[in-house]
Amino acid sequence: MVFRGEVRSVGELLAASLVEPGPVLATDVGVRHTAAGNAKACRNLLAEGEGLDACWRFGVLQTLDDYTSTLRRGGPGLAAGVFVDEPELTGAGEADAAFAALADHLAERDGWSPPVWALDPARRTTAWYPSVPAIFRADADRESPRAFRQRGIFLTARSLFRA
Template identity: 35%
Template sequence: MQRDTPIRPYEPMTLVRLGQGLSAADDSERWRWVAEFLEEHRWEPAEVRPRLLGEEPTATGDAHWDVFLAALAEHLAAKDGRRAPAWAEGRSLRTFWFPFNTRAARVDAVVHAPAAFRRRGVFVAAQELEVA
């Protein structure tokens, strides 16, 4: 059996691709995109991971998710002992956002949100970033 299209080698998801996925997804799918990105990022060697974060994603159409991507870039870079990409610096929200908006989740996020998220007004508990 002959293939018409060549097999492309595996390429891990970048924040640019994650942003595109978030743009096209509905609320029920967005965290699956985030989980997939986190899983792929986690398995890449430390020297490859900065390339997954370096290019600025285009706007998702939702300021909350645009800021989330900046916080995620800073958070993951810091875990590797690196600085956040320059593009992430200016993104923040004017009002707090709790992606998981139950009373218990809000309390947990206020206490446990990583610094990169808190300083931008995104309150998501660290364990929510370990979904994969």
């Protein structure tokens, strides 16, 4: 197949970016996936014998991905909707604390109020280092964002980086 489109110079592209309107946020789509739904999936994984690492990846980090996608599509007001419904407890205090920490962290970062359930003092754990190898735990002790650290979860600065 041969490319038949228009090849524009960098200068033309820059000029067009100043004239053409930016993308319109699609707030009419709504929230597709929520922390509550991902916590339920996490609870199911744990019931099937999977460990906390699977819950971290397929529950908490999936929620981060869902939030980021919704944020790009509709801005912080819409993205906050990912955390509106309180996730049921998963059966693992570490995961429950992580969902609360993620909501609190993203609210602080993006300028919206965290949901009341995320501030529940019962959603805490003791010194959990999800997917942090022992060699990087000193880094996690130093670098963990406030919302996670206050709940007993320690992450490196890279832990929440997503593609």
